[in-house]
Amino acid sequence: MRLVSLLVFAFVSIASTTILQNGQIRPNNYPDTAIASILPTDPGWVSYLPNSPELSYKGRWDHQYISWCFGNYTSEGVLVAYRIDWQDWMLTNLTENSTHLFVTPSTVGYNITQPTNAVPTFEMRVKNWAYGVQIECVHAPQSAARLVHIPNYDRTMELISDSLSAGQYGTLEGISSYSRGLMYGLGNVECSITAYPGICLHDSRCDGNLHGQTYQWLKIPDTSGRALDIYGDGPDIPAWEFAAHPAADITVINLGTNDISTANDITVSEFHDSYVQLINEVHARWPTSQIIVISLWSGFSQVGNTWVQGGGFIDTIQDVRRSFNNGALNERGGNGFVHYFNTTGILEHNDIGPLYHPTDVGHIKLARHLMQYIKLTFGWILEQTSPEIQHDTLYSNDESSY
Structure with a gap:
């Protein structure tokens, strides 16, 4: 949505979060944005119900305006990031059944001069893949504000994955993930990230997930126990309405790390067939989508006085790509639509954190290499915008003597 003044959100449901940074x-x-409740009938305010056409919902939301890729209702402990245009993210915790004032004259970006006919954009995102918000109402001052629906960008990208792309153990989790850095770094891209920690590609129970992505990607709800409580695990689970949303020009798939775990016992044949199935599901819904399959990295092992990157299903993923591309194995995918992104050499052993997931620097490396791969392979021009992407992480030294 776009705004011209104070903006207030009312949520249907809670807060308090601890983030560990290098063990500390x-x-x-974060600022407390909670204020007294505002009713749609209160004078001085224009209220927009969650189904108002002026509101733009990105990613997967259900008919109750629950952000399902992040969880149901407004979760206890949820931390949200919000900003005006491409300014630095601001962070705040939400509280149960509360109203929050996000935009005031003191908000960064509020008084920045806009180009002719431009209206500032307000954006809010949940930082954790397992938490979520449920929108009840949005209020704007009657005297000086209006909301305007944001037109979709011309380019669209989808990413299907697990915890590696969800940003698990990143400083700000989803806000720190390479998947988000990739899509925002490209600029002016409609993006959707369907990534659940612990999930397998093959449709089986993996690390608390009842299903794999060959099943789950086709559904609205996520894989959480909360979703199970609401929708159950039967034929009535609502399907995602692909036709009601823009088709992805590029679909990125990064799956298999959980399949290869001995705890989940997925065979090579099952993994291969499930990968083919998922690609077929994608192309059945988006016939012109170009698909990038990412090679797996499985941490580093020490060999002598150096470190060597591991892998998984290397030949199998190549076989899958070959089956769609008339046997071709060149980097551009031959005559087919499936392309192979080789991660070998991008990450170093210290780009993987203690819990086997990329550090913030590792996420940045993956995002930047993928951006260049997409530019070179598909001719996507990198937009000359400069959005704030990697939030709250200091990379520069401001000490002159040390």
Whole structure:
């Protein structure tokens, strides 16, 4: 949505979060944005119900306006990031059945001069893949504000994955993930990230997930126990309405790390057939989508005095790509639509954190290499915008003597 003044959100449901940064508790004294409730009938305000056409919902939301890729209702402990245009993210915790004032004259970006006919954009995202919000109402001052629906960008990208792309163990999780950095870094791209920690590609129970992505990607709800409580695990689970949303020009698939785990016992044949199935499901819905399959990295092992990157299903993923591309194995995918992104050599052993997931720097490396791969392979021009992407992480030194 776009805005011209104070903006207030009312949520249907809670807060307080601890973030560990290099083993130490990171300060989280975020501003308290909660205010007294505002009713749609209160004078001085224009209220927009969650089904108002002026509101833009990105990613997967259900008919109750629950952000399903992140969880149901407004989760206890949820931390949200919000901003005006491409300014630095601001962070705040939400509280149960509350109203929050996000935009005031003191908000960064509020008084920045806009180009002719431009209207500032307000954006809000949940930082954790397992938490979520449920929108009840949006309020704007009657005297000086209006909301305007944001037109879709011309380019669209989908990413289907697991915890590696969800940003698990990143500083700000989803806000720190390479998948988000990739899509925002490209600029002016409609993006959707369907990534659940622990999930397999093959449709089986993996690390608490009842299904794999060959099943789950086709559904609205996520894989959480909360979703199970609401929708159950039967034929009535609502399907995602692909036809009601823009088709992805590029679909990125990064799956298999959980399939290869001995705890999940997925065979090579099952993995291969499931990969083919998922690609067929994608192309059945988006016939012109170009698909990038990412090679797996499975951490590093020490060999002598150096470190060597591991892998998984290397030949199998190549076989899958070959089956769609008339046997071709060149980087551009031959005559087919399936392309192979080789991660070998991008990450170093210290780009993987203690819990086997990329560090913030590792996420940045993956995002930047993927951006260049997409530019070279598909001719996507990198937009000359400069959005704030990697939030709250200091990479520069401001000490002159040390």
